[in-house]
Amino acid sequence: MTLSVPTGRAVDLRVQPVDEILDRVERSFQMSFDRDSVVRKRRSVGARTDRDTWVRIERRLLDKISPQGWNGTECAARLANISRPAWQGCVVWPDTDEAAMWRADETALLPGDPIGTAVLSEDPQLADAWWREFNASLDALAAQSTSRVATPDTEAITQDLVTGSILGAFPGGAFDTNVEQWVPAHADLNWANMTAPTFCLFDWEDWGNAPRGLDSASLWASSLAVPALADRVRRERHADFASRDGKLMTLFACSKILGPDAHPQDLRLEPARQMVEETVQDLQSD
Known part of the structure; x- marks a missing residue:
């Protein structure tokens, strides 16, 4: 056809x-x-x-x-x-x-239902065991090796893409945007691609090497309409967010929320703006 x-x-x-x-x-x-x-x-x-x-x-x-x-x-x-x-x-x-x-x-077949849409508006109330399996899988993925390049939104993620996305959305930032660590990432990590109550991560079409923290930042951005859930993502993936690359990926994720196509009623806008201010200050002081 x-x-x-x-x-x-x-x-x-x-x-x-x-x-x-x-x-x-x-x-x-x-x-x-x-x-x-x-x-x-x-x-x-x-x-x-x-x-x-x-x-x-x-x-x-x-x-x-x-x-x-x-x-x-x-x-x-x-x-x-x-x-x-x-x-x-x-x-x-x-x-x-x-x-x-x-x-x-x-x-x-998946072991359970997808948790929700890509961006959640309600807390899914995930069990501690779910978070343990989530962390174990993301850590195992980042520890492996591949020659593949991640393609979030079907576009290969490169240093130029990272720099252009961040500085295009937040011009004038006086900090280095060069990525230090590239690791395997799912590259489409959101609540529509994971199951519960049993954890399973699916839709692997775009996985490959990406800056450390891409997956964590992407999931956090998908959670911003539920503050407690967004905070939980940051706690569970603290090492990613604390890294310099994780801070860059936080800005990268925020650039998609705050870009020219942003919807004025998106509940994620204000928390994303606040995080941008904090993250830029952190990067400038590094």
């Missing part, structure tokens, strides 16, 4: 027809979807299969696929000591009418 949109434009799979795409993947994997379980997002569709697995299908523009490839979920299968769904296989094909690719990855 192809979708009739101008070349190079993104497709919103929440509104576009996807039945033929699901049919194609069923034939490729020789299984059937539970059509009542279909979850549609802007650039991905997922559903449960009749063999008790989950398939996530994504469409990505060619200019959003880096030279390292587009196989994050497959490559994450080699990561040890991390709570994540086991990868089963994939199928990839080109969109014949558009400059885009389709990819379907089959994984084991």
Whole structure:
């Protein structure tokens, strides 16, 4: 199936027809979807299969696929000591009418429900055991090695991107924006990509090396509408936030909240502004 949109434009799979795409993947994997379980997002569709697995299908523009490839979920299968769904296989094909690719990855089912949307407005009341497993998985991930480069929001994270994002949002900052430590990161860590009550981290499409603290800062930013939850993230990942790179990633995360597309009613705006002031002062005094 192809979708009739101008070349190079993104497709919103929440509104576009996807039945033929699901049919194609069923034939490729020789299984059937539970059509009542279909979850549609802007650039991905997922559903449960009749063999008790989950398939996530994504469409990505060619200019959003880096030279390292587009196989994050497959490559994450080699990561040890991390709570994540086991990868089963994939199928990839080109969109014949558009400059885009389709990819379907089959994984084991999640051990629980996703905690919520990417940005939470209520405290999920997570147990201490959940936080212990969360920390163990993030620490294990950062301790491993990879040649992959993280692609948050499908854009490779580089020193130039970090510097441009921070100084573009907060010009005049008299501090060094050079990253000291690059470590493996999930690169899309938010409350929609983790389960509870059993912890599991999924959607590994964009993982790779990133500045230390990217994941912690991203989750904190997703929690700012619930102050107690944001504070808990900072306590649990204190070592990341206390590091110089973690402070840079805090500014990087805040630049997305306070950027030109900021919504005036976003409850995260004021706490983000306050954190920017504190973090800039810390960096200037280092």
